[in-house]
Amino acid sequence: MKRLLTLSAAVLAFASAPLAAQDIAITGATVATGDGSDPIENATVVVRSGRVVAAGQGVSVPAGVPVLDGSGTWVTPGLFASITNLGLVDVGAVASSNDIRAGDSPYDAALDVAPAINPSAQDFGYSRAGGVTRATVVPDASSGIFAGQGAVVDLGADYDAVTHRRAFQIVEMGERGASLAGGSRTSVHAMVRNALSEAEYYARTGDWDEDGMLSRLDAQALSHVVTGEQKLYVTVHRAADILSVLALREEFPRLDMVLTGATEGWMVADRIAASGVPVITSALTDLPESFERLGATQSNVGRMVDAGVTVAIGGYESSGDHPRNLPQQSGNLVALNRVPGATGLTWGEAFAAITSVPARIAGLEGRAGVLASGAYGDLVVWDGDPLEVSSAPLRVFIDGVEQPLDNHQTRLRERYRTLDESELPPAYRR
Known part of the structure; x- marks a missing residue:
């Protein structure tokens, strides 16, 4: 060596x-x-x-x-790792050391991961040793479709990890969102539209609708989303669901959205590209493990990039994978170009997908x-x-x-x- x-x-x-x-x-x-x-x-x-x-x-x-x-x-x-739980958990099976989700909380969108992030957690040092220097940390939705507000961190060996708190909001749509919303995608979309409407009212008047579904703190948090001050990360996989999410901007034109997951993104890549909405997705998802991922293929990233979509590789919040595996997964996309019928990335594109592209999506273009x-x-x-x-x-x-x-x-x-x-x-x- x-x-x-x-x-x-x-x-x-x-x-x-x-x-x-x-x-x-x-x-x-x-x-x-x-x-x-x-x-x-x-x-x-x-x-x-x-x-x-x-x-x-x-x-x-x-x-x-x-x-x-x-x-x-x-x-x-x-390396820039997107969609991680870095610093939120010491031992996953020990509830007292796990701050990933808050199933009994009266709040959803108002939850802020920044105060819970522990730079001394073992995965900080492990990721840093793998070349990861910055990351986005996200909560996991549990009591409602809104998971809360994520943060941008650096992985330096000090206690000043959080560089941008409340950097974005997370909402679950698709199958998981449907299960959290009452069992149907129809309910997910109704809840999202209602929440954004109540947040618009708060942003416009500074007042809270006591008869609404949102708490005051949740309405206040989402008011920054509807005005475009805070990014909205939307977790969605099915092609049809992706188009439904993109259509939300017809009603709420100031939404600054990012698609996360997007397993079937390649099927509607031209529509995503036209919308200008970036994507954070896994490099290696190729199994139809659920009905919303029937179109899964490792060529997903390459096909979206070829269509003009801005794509970052990430998504380590619940997969059991780890951010330090970013280079291996990105490298697989380079090798994929040698597989007949497959679509991968050039070396430069693949490396950018784990460095400059996720940094740009997180609002750090030219800086990280x-x-x-x-x-x-x-x-x-x-x-x-x-x-x-x-x-x-x-x-x-x-x-x-x-x-x-x-x-x-x-x-x-x-x-x-x-x-x-x-x-x-x-x-x-x-």
């Missing part, structure tokens, strides 16, 4: 310093900027005061900036997921092509601060990798 071996004395000095934004230049690396373009060989990345200054070939290193020799490595922006002037100094140094399953991060920087890569799993590995099995209790012997 390749390693960054050539370090200047200045670099060694800052590596042991307190966490603070560091000036750093990495030279001679293969650089992927995250903007959809192909990787650049023998390139340089410069970060100063926590921000990217420049990235590419022919970039000069300012005097006094510590230099890393990146020969044999890849340098990329940090890219190596461009003025962007956050989020860098990942890899020992090889990041979309190859055998590659791994060597170093991770967030806002120009180098991050620890140790976590619970690495500590367990080190503890047991050389353990003499004769020391184990009988019950643990093979």
Whole structure:
């Protein structure tokens, strides 16, 4: 495995310093900027005061900036994980440590995940070690179709994780929404329209309709959705349901929507593209596990991108998958191009789908997921092509601060990798 071996004395000095934004230049690396373009060989990345200054070939290193020799490595922006539960759960089966859902709460849309996010949760460190530097964290709908308000976080090793609270609202539509709304999609749409109408009244008058279905806090929360100040993430899968959701903007034209799921999005990709609504979806869903996913195919992402849809890869809130698997899943879409009859992505498109595109959807265009002037100094140094399953991060920087890569799993590995099995209790012997 390749390693960054050539370090200047200045670099060694800052590596042991307190966490603070560091000036750093990495030279001679293969650089992927995250903007959809192909990787650049023998390139340089410069970060100063926590921000990217420049990235590419022919970039000069300012005097006094510590230099890393990146020969044999890849340098990329940090990965951006969309739709996660990072920091909301320690042990899923232990209710007291699980803040993903609030089934007995009197509130729905008003729920805000930000105060519950724990940056010390094990999945923060595990994701960071996999190259994930920023993410969106979402609640899960349980007592009603509105799940609440999600947040944008960085995965730095400190307690200032939440960078944008109340960044978007989540609503469940389709089969799950129908079950939460009384058993039918007709009820889901009636409830959504009623809720948005009550929220419009609140936004217009500042008053709450006591005879309405929404609580004051829920109406207040949704008032930011109907005015377009807050994005509305709509979970939907069936092609017909996608079109019904897009039609909501005929009644509520200021809705700033994002489709999540969209398993059958390829079937109506031209309509989604025409609407300008972006999509966050899984890269690998290819089984008709429910009636709303009968059209599931791994070509879903590639076909939507070819139609002009803005697509990010994500969705780790309840699948049992993990955000650090983003590169593997994105890489599969590159390999899919070699399968007869399938539609995948180019390398640049696939990498952008886990960096700049999800950042743009989250409202951080030009700031996260890219190596461009003025962007956050989020860098990942890899020992090889990041979309190859055998590659791994060597170093991770967030806002120009180098991050620890140790976590619970690495500590367990080190503890047991050389353990003499004769020391184990009988019950643990093979």
